[in-house]
Amino acid sequence: MTRPAVNMGIAGFGYAFGEDQDVAAVVGEYVTNTERVLNWGYRSFYRAPEGVQATDLAAAAARQALDRSGVTADTVDLVVLAGPDVPEYLAWDGAAALARELKIARTQTLVLTEGCGAGVHGLHYVASTLALQPEAGTALFVAVNRISEFHRNRMNLVNTVLSDAAVAVVLRRDHPANRWLATEQFTDPEHCDVLRIDFGGAVSPLPPPGWSSVNAPGGHEQIRKQFANDPDKLHRYLENRYARLVEVIDRACARVGLGRDDIDHLIYLNDSAASISAVAEPLGVPLERTNAALAPDHGHMGAADQLLSLALQLERGEVTSGDVVVLCGISACRWGATLIAI
Incomplete structure (x- = not known):
């Protein structure tokens, strides 16, 4: 390494x-x-x-x-x-x-x-x-x-x-413990408007009359709008989410001379088991060595997911000294990965 x-x-x-x-x-x-x-x-x-x-x-x-x-x-x-x-x-x-x-x-x-x-x-x-x-x-x-x-x-x-x-x-x-090894990130700016809030800023300071987050169209409506209701374009974007996560993880590993086989645990967003598995499987990491078991009882805690999951797994003894853990995530149009040596 x-x-x-x-x-x-x-x-x-x-x-x-x-x-x-x-x-x-x-x-x-x-x-x-x-x-x-x-x-x-x-x-x-x-x-x-x-x-x-x-x-x-x-x-x-x-x-x-x-x-x-x-x-x-x-x-x-x-x-x-x-x-x-x-x-x-x-x-x-x-x-x-x-x-x-x-x-x-x-x-x-x-x-x-x-x-x-x-x-x-x-x-x-x-x-x-x-x-x-x-x-x-x-x-x-x-x-x-x-x-x-x-x-x-x-x-x-x-x-x-x-x-x-x-x-x-x-x-x-x-x-000497829980050592940072490398962080890699990149941005695909094409879809930076995905999940934005359309009011409250300088362009549109106030919400439309009668607007409420309870009855407003959800983020899925905005995603469909962003992709102009083109199902093929949306499908490619969704597929690329995971491919780009694997890419950014590979790049982080290469920065310190590690390979996929060196990764012992993967912590992604607190998403569904299927989504976490889609990231972990190409890396050869089994689902039991991810945050899939933690996610259902904590919900998606935004930017706090990965480090909080790491803290809880350390407390439970699920991650131990000598392990290499990859933390990874997406921020709408940014992909990132950090390697930690326990």
């Missing part, structure tokens, strides 16, 4: 969840076609209480990660916040707000808003900072998902039940 560009590892994990919700009990509040949602296989998800925002979840996860790693806030050199889908405010720096909440003064901050895959490819920016700044030794990376139910219907956007949660990791230079 080639030596990674930066020697850094995850010294501690922390996480925070919204309140437990039973999918079958509340699905009727979100959609009329309840059978369709139940067929996805999700049993439960997390919903943040009224008044609990992304910053609150992110700060709770960050405090736990700092405490578990024995790191004080004043020694953090970089704060990176991945997500959320809809920020609490426009023209506002969520990473700076998180640093303020943690009482971290005069540090570097970065906000990533690329969506579900940002919790994977965001580690590249941490590694880049440590590579360019020898004096920097500790970074706090937080991925959070807190659905704005005014803007999004958590059961009618994509084929997942969207969940409110945050995960935080403390990354330290020369930490």
Whole structure:
């Protein structure tokens, strides 16, 4: 194996969840076609209480990660916040707000808003900072998902039940465990409008009269519109999702001289078992060495899926020292993969 560009590892994990919700009990509040949602296989998800925002979840996860790693806030050199889908405010720096909440003064901050895959490819920016700044030794990376139910219907956007949660990791230079090996990513910009929100920005500040996320067309309608109702074009895009994931994983492995046979575990988005299998199978990773068993009880936690699943699998002893884990994901038009050596 080639030596990674930066020697850094995850010294501690922390996480925070919204309140437990039973999918079958509340699905009727979100959609009329309840059978369709139940067929996805999700049993439960997390919903943040009224008044609990992304910053609150992110700060709770960050405090736990700092405490578990024995790191004080004043020694953090970089704060990176991945997500959320809809920020609490426009023209506002969520990473700076998180640093303020943690009482971290005069540090570097970065906000990533690329969506579900940002919790994977965001580690590249941490590694880049440590590579360019020898004096920097500790970074706090937080991925959070807190659905704005005014803007999004958590059961009618994509084929997942969207969940409110945050995960935080403390990354330290020369930490010997959970070592970052490589991150690879690329963007296909053609479909950058998939899943966008059409109001709230400068083009259209207000929603149409009478609009509601409960009765508005779902993300599937927008996807069909994006592909101009061309089923062949849509089919090619869906097929390419998995092919490009395998491609970006291969590229990450090549960066450090590894092959598919070196991958022991794969963690994808908290999607259906069939979707996770479509990524894992070409790599020779069996389904039991993925996050397929975790996903039904947690829902799709946006950018927090992969690192939170890794934390839970470490706690359960499902991932052990010496294993190589690939974290991978998609953010509408961006594919990313990160390799971690446990």
